[in-house]
Amino acid sequence: xxxxxxxxxxxxxxxxxxxxxxxxxxxxxxxxxxxxxxxxxxxxxxxxxxxxxxxxxxxxxxxxxxxxxxxxxxxxxxxxxxxxxxxxxxxxxxxxxxxxxxxxxxxxxxxx
Amino acid sequence: xxxxxxxxxxxxxxxxxxxxxxxxxxxxxxxxxxxxxxxxxxxxxxxxxxxxxxxxxxxxxxxxxxxxxxxxxxxxxxxxxxxxxxxxxxxxxxxxxxxxxxxxxxxxxxxxxxxx
Numbered sequence: 621x622x623x624x625x626x627x628x629x630x631x632x633x634x635x636x637x638x639x640x641x642x643x644x645x646x647x648x649x650x651x652x653x654x655x656x657x658x659x660x661x662x663x664x665x666x667x668x669x670x671x672x673x674x675x676x677x678x679x680x681x682x683x684x685x686x687x688x689x690x691x692x693x694x695x696x697x698x699x700x701x702x703x704x705x706x707x708x709x710x711x712x713x714x715x716x717x718x719x720x721x722x723x724x725x726x727x728x729x730x731x732x
Numbered sequence: 733x734x735x736x737x738x739x740x741x742x743x744x745x746x747x748x749x750x751x752x753x754x755x756x757x758x759x760x761x762x763x764x765x766x767x768x769x770x771x772x773x774x775x776x777x778x779x780x781x782x783x784x785x786x787x788x789x790x791x792x793x794x795x796x797x798x799x800x801x802x803x804x805x806x807x808x809x810x811x812x813x814x815x816x817x818x819x820x821x822x823x824x825x826x827x828x829x830x831x832x833x834x835x836x837x838x839x840x841x842x843x844x845x846x847x848x
Contacts (some may be wrong), residue, residue, distance in 0.1 A: 663825075665844060669836070710775065710776070722768075
């Protein structure tokens with residue numbers, strides 16, 4: 621069985637400070653991992669993906685994530701938050717590129 | 733490229749009626765499409781995998797007679813919520829794998845269903 625856990629349902633940061641959104645996975649196989657962002661009333665947008673290549677993955681809008689097999693983690697980071705980053709973020713795991721399993725989501729709030 | 737559309741974006745129906753939601757891949761072919769359900773302030777739950785030319789594969793706990801899926805062509809999958817009830821009110825999202833890019837899914841904007 622495979623699952624993905626997002627440890628924080630809400631994260632609040634000040635504009636210009638670093639962002640850390642945590643994600644842990646459990647999988648019997650080598651997983652593929654993704655981070656998606658969902659802005660209010662908009663569709664899901666892919667931020668970045670890990671598919672067994674480089675463990676440090678750079679995505680759009682300055683986000684990056686590091687795959688750590690020993691910790692079964694794939695945390696999402698950004699050095700400096702912008703107001704436009706306020707949204708809901710989903711960590712997704714897939715082991716056969718077919719079915720995607722979503723984490724429970726983390727709502728990011730960015731304070732001015 | 734790789735755009736997925738859904739129609740309608742928002743629908744209200746009366747209890748007991750059926751509602752059809754369309755999912756289209758606009759600029760690519762997709763042998764496989766997926767249907768998700770998202771309750772307010774919750775995550776997406778995979779409902780079923782839609783396969784062109786064959787029966788859909790439903791996740792455990794999803795009623796196949798309630799949620800009818802038809803993947804009639806390489807660019808169109810439909811989800812019909814039959815005999816809808818208020819508890820079926822939700823946000824339904826589809827996604828598609830481009831056939832040339834198997835490790836990525838592109839998501840539609842979603843359809844909000846409200847059953848009164």
